[in-house]
Amino acid sequence: MDNQTKSLRRRIKKADKNAASELLKIYYADIYSYLSRLCGSRPDAEDLTQQTFLKAWSSLDGFKGRSKFSTWLHRIAHNTYIDWQRRNTNSIQSNTDQWWQECTDKSPGPLANVAERQLAQRLYQAVDQLDDDKKHAVHLHYYQGLSIRETAKVLDVATSTVKYRLREVFKILKTKISV
Amino acid sequence: MNTEKKFEQFLRAAPKPAAPDGLLNRLQEDVAPVEIKRRVTVIRRWFAPAGGSISPWRVAAAAAIAIAVLLPLSYGAAKVIKYFTVFEAEFVYPQDDGGVAGYKVGAAIGSNNPDFTEEDARKDQQEFYELYKQGKAEEIEPGFWFATLSNGRGFGTRDPEMLGLSDAERIELLKKQFDEIEELRKAGKFEKIYKPEHDFEIDGVKYRYYEARYTLSDGTVKTVGSSEPVKDED
Numbered sequence: 001m002d003n004q005t006k007s008l009r010r011r012i013k014k015a016d017k018n019a020a021s022e023l024l025k026i027y028y029a030d031i032y033s034y035l036s037r038l039c040g041s042r043p044d045a046e047d048l049t050q051q052t053f054l055k056a057w058s059s060l061d062g063f064k065g066r067s068k069f070s071t072w073l074h075r076i077a078h079n080t081y082i083d084w085q086r087r088n089t090n091s092i093q094s095n096t097d098q099w100w101q102e103c104t105d106k107s108p109g110p111l112a113n114v115a116e117r118q119l120a121q122r123l124y125q126a127v128d129q130l131d132d133d134k135k136h137a138v139h140l141h142y143y144q145g146l147s148i149r150e151t152a153k154v155l156d157v158a159t160s161t162v163k164y165r166l167r168e169v170f171k172i173l174k175t176k177i178s179v
Numbered sequence: 180m181n182t183e184k185k186f187e188q189f190l191r192a193a194p195k196p197a198a199p200d201g202l203l204n205r206l207q208e209d210v211a212p213v214e215i216k217r218r219v220t221v222i223r224r225w226f227a228p229a230g231g232s233i234s235p236w237r238v239a240a241a242a243a244i245a246i247a248v249l250l251p252l253s254y255g256a257a258k259v260i261k262y263f264t265v266f267e268a269e270f271v272y273p274q275d276d277g278g279v280a281g282y283k284v285g286a287a288i289g290s291n292n293p294d295f296t297e298e299d300a301r302k303d304q305q306e307f308y309e310l311y312k313q314g315k316a317e318e319i320e321p322g323f324w325f326a327t328l329s330n331g332r333g334f335g336t337r338d339p340e341m342l343g344l345s346d347a348e349r350i351e352l353l354k355k356q357f358d359e360i361e362e363l364r365k366a367g368k369f370e371k372i373y374k375p376e377h378d379f380e381i382d383g384v385k386y387r388y389y390e391a392r393y394t395l396s397d398g399t400v401k402t403v404g405s406s407e408p409v410k411d412e413d
Contacts, residue, residue, distance in 0.1 A: 021207050024203070024206050024207060025203065028198060028202065028203055028206055029197075029198045032196070032198040032202065033195045033196045033197075033198070036196040037193070037196065042196075042199060045196070046199065046202055046205075049198075049202065049206065050205065050206060053206050063378075064375075064378060064385065064409075066375070086319050087319060087325075116189075119189070120189045120192075120193075123186060123189050123190070124189075124193060127190070138190060142187070142190035142191050142193065143190065143193045145191075170183050170186060173186055174182055174183070174186075177186075
C-alpha cells in the first residue's frame, strides 16, 4: 500500500489527475468513517471529508513522507474536525449518541446477540462522553486501526501519552459499564 | 475473557459508517493537482519577486501569503478558487552579515465563487469590520476573529483592528510592530510552532514551515509565518 501511495504521490506532483483519483479511492472511505463517527452527522461528515481532501491536495507538496500517508491524512482530518467542533460545540453530543444507536441496531457485524449489541452500544456512547483527549485516542487507535505511534503523530503527542490516555480510558469504562 | 479484553474487542469491531453514494464523485471533482502547482508558484513569487534565485533571507516574509490563502480553507469549508490581495506591505531590515531580513504582510480575501470580484472582497472586509465593532465577531481561537457575513460567506482575521485603518495608518503601525519583532527575533525571544502540513520545497531545497509567536511590549501577540531549511529528514 505504501509503495503504491508513494508512486501515486509522485504522479500527482506532476499534476496527474488520475493518480489523485486513485489515491482518493484508497483513502476516502476511511476518512469519511473517522469523521462520521466523530461528528455523528452524515452531511457534516461529507463536508468535513471534502475539506480534508481539499487541504490535502493543497498541502501535498509539503508532505515529505516522514510519516505514512494515511497518518498524514488522519492528521489533516483530525485538525479539520477540531476547527469544526469549535464552531459546533452544542450539537455534537446529541448527534453522536443517536448515530451509535442507529448504527449498532442495523449492523450485523461480529456482535452476535442482543445483549452484546446493547453492551457495545453503551460502550461506544461512553467513549463519546470521554474528554476529547481520551476520545480521540480511542477513535484513532481502535476505531481507525492506527498504531500507537501513528495515533501519537496525529495527535502531536508522545507515544507514552497515548498509552497513558488509553489506560485511563479503560479505568473509566470499567467504572461506567459492568460486563 | 477479562473485561478489558472484551472492551478492546468491541472497540476494534466498532461499526464503520459506509460512505454515501456520490461522495467519491464529488471528491473527485475537487481533485486539483493544478492547485498545488499554483500555490507553489505563489510562494515562489513572494520569495523571489523579481525572478532569479531565491534568497534565504526572504523566507521569513514568504509564508504570509500562504497563511492568507489557507485561512479560508480552514474556516470556510470551501475551495478558494479566486482571491484578491487587498493590502500588502514589506519591511526590510539589513543584517550585519550583508543579508536582509524581510517581513511581508498581505491581506488576501478569497472565495469559492468564480464570479467573486475585488469589490466583493472589499465589501466583505468592510462588513466584517462593522460586525467586529458591534461585538458580533467571535474569537474562535486565541487571536483569531471570525464572523459570518450577510451574504453567507465566512470572514476571519487575526487583525480586526487593522481593517478600520487607512493604508498609510496601517503601514505606520506595522512598521512600529515589525521594528520590535525584528529586535525580538534577533534576541531569539519568540515561540516556534512547527506546522508540518505546510512544509514545502523550492529549487530542491526543503523548508520546514513554522509560526513564530512574538509577544510585543504592549502585550499583543503577533504571529509571523516563517521557515527554515531542513537539514536531515526523520
